[in-house]
Amino acid sequence: MKSRNIEAQERWQKNIQLNYGTPQLSLAKGSGSVVWDVDGNRYLDLLGGIATTVVGHANPTVVSAVSKQIRELSHVSNFYMHEPALKLAQKLTGFTGSDKARVFFCNSGAEANEAALKISRLTGRTQIISMEGSFHGRTTGALSMTGQSAKRIPFLPLLKDVKFAPFGDIDSLRRLISRRVAMVILEPIQGEIGVVVPPSDYLKNVRELCDRYGVLLCIDAVQTGMGRTGEWFGYEYSGITPDIITLAKGLGGGLPLGAMITVTENAPAFKPGEHGTTFGGNPVSCAAGLAAISVIEKKELLVRSKKVGGLIKSEISKLPGVVEVRGAGLLRGVVLDQDVANKVVDLARAHGLLLNAPSPRVIRLAPALTITDAQVREFIKKFAFALKSVREEKIA
Ligand SMILES: Cc1ncc(COP(=O)(O)O)c(C=O)c1O
Structure with missing residues (x-):
């Protein structure tokens, strides 16, 4: 049979x-x-x-939070507020340690990075520096910033103004960066290419270069975030503060949820109407995320x-x-x-x-x-x- x-x-x-x-x-x-x-x-x-x-x-805590939430309110669109999103945003901004932090909720890692890409355009600059071997998602903008040619080639041409530096090599980044660059995006550890770790002072040196040229630093914590590396976002060991953090994967405790967090005053803010998504940060996913965070904290x-x-x-x-x-x-x-x-x-x-x-x-x-x-x-x-x-x- x-x-x-x-x-x-x-x-x-x-x-x-x-x-x-x-x-x-x-x-x-x-x-x-x-x-x-x-x-x-x-x-x-x-x-x-x-x-x-x-x-x-x-997880029983997630199951009961999701069940309760879906019985009460499953979705409201972005025309209304709801407690699960407000509470989760407060948690996340709290984890950044910055009272300037603001959250945009979406559904996935690629969408979180798309939001970061769009917000970087509001600086008036267009160039992006990403890393060779990086992975930021499969949508066209996120793929444009993904440093793996096999994933890019069938879909060329992608966004033009993206340059790639060898991951962990600060001298190469120094040669590429300029005042035309809007954002440097990188993962604290490159997960998809095989869990590649940069030198221990790399993030600090990248932060210094970004500061020197007025460039936004976006940490893609989609894979490293939510406690996976023993920290909330995976960059904290370095002592830096990024301008933008992107999250997904563990954020929803198993449900689809992503977030783009602007952390510092350097990062521009979206004005009403500049960006959006119907399902992003829906009450059930946010309830699941809050439940997952409560388990991480309690245990x-x-x-x-x-x-x-x-x-x-x-x-x-x-x-x-x-x-x-x-x-x-x-x-x-x-x-x-x-x-x-x-x-x-x-x-x-x-x-x-x-x-x-x-x-x-x-x-x-x-x-x-x-x-x-x-x-x-x-x-x-x-x-x-x-x-x-x-x-x-x-x-x-
Ligand atoms: C670092 C990183 N960024 C972005 C993504 C894309 O996330 P998603 O598949 O939710 O779009 C992934 C997925 O593996 C990832 O590891």
Whole structure:
């Protein structure tokens, strides 16, 4: 008899665009860091919806906040205010530490970066500097700022006035920056290209260059934000204050929600009518976001993210075939000595462990911040087994 996963694949291929290829599994339910597929198989989830389910699948606090909110008020459009957006905006501006901070809510990371791009135009300048290897989303503006040619080439021409500097190389940025530049946009850690970390003084040096030329600095914290690296946004360790922060992924605790936050007085403000979105910051997503933040605060998950991430790094670094474990907190890239990351992902999945390979030699880990100690032990055991098996097959 055909498995339900195979049946789902056939329906997928018949009805859905194949921009994601055809996934192996159709998932039916989840709880914390565990998910089950439609055939009833259990998996430990070390990808967490690509860094979105920060407090785990079906977190009871999120479930009850969302259920309550959708019973009371599901959507009001942007003609009206509502408490969940007001409360969430207050939380986020509070996290920035700036009383000048103002939030624009949207639905995704790409939209948050589109909003940053548009607001940068209000400076009267048009040039953008982004980073090689960066990822800022798939919409045309966000893609124009994305430094990965394979993703850009089929859609050229994109916005013209965008230049790319090698990530982490302050001298290259120094050569590119000028008073024509409106905004420098970068991720504190480049997640999509394989969890690439810049030198420790890089953000501080970028901030200094932006100050010297009157250029806005936008930190894309879409993947690093909401506690993933052990901080709210992922740049705080550097001591800088960005002019703009963009957020999404973990912000909605598993529901679609993005935000563009202007932090300093340098950042222009939208005037009425200059930007908008129908669903951005809708009450249900904001209620989910507030619930996720309350769990992060109550369970002190910023601290836990650093602690568990450190443990994973030290244990996984010991495994044969692992060159390096990079990243921060619970955003980790396991760098292998051979191009076998996809094979490890496939074998791990067959043994009940969900991982992701953003590049042929790197495995990305972005589990829920609520992953338990026992689940971390299960992960280490299963990962070690999958890596060893793939290496033995390769070496034999
Ligand atoms: C750093 C970064 N920015 C932007 C995006 C785009 O977010 P979305 O897929 O929600 O549009 C992503 C998604 O992976 C990301 O990692």
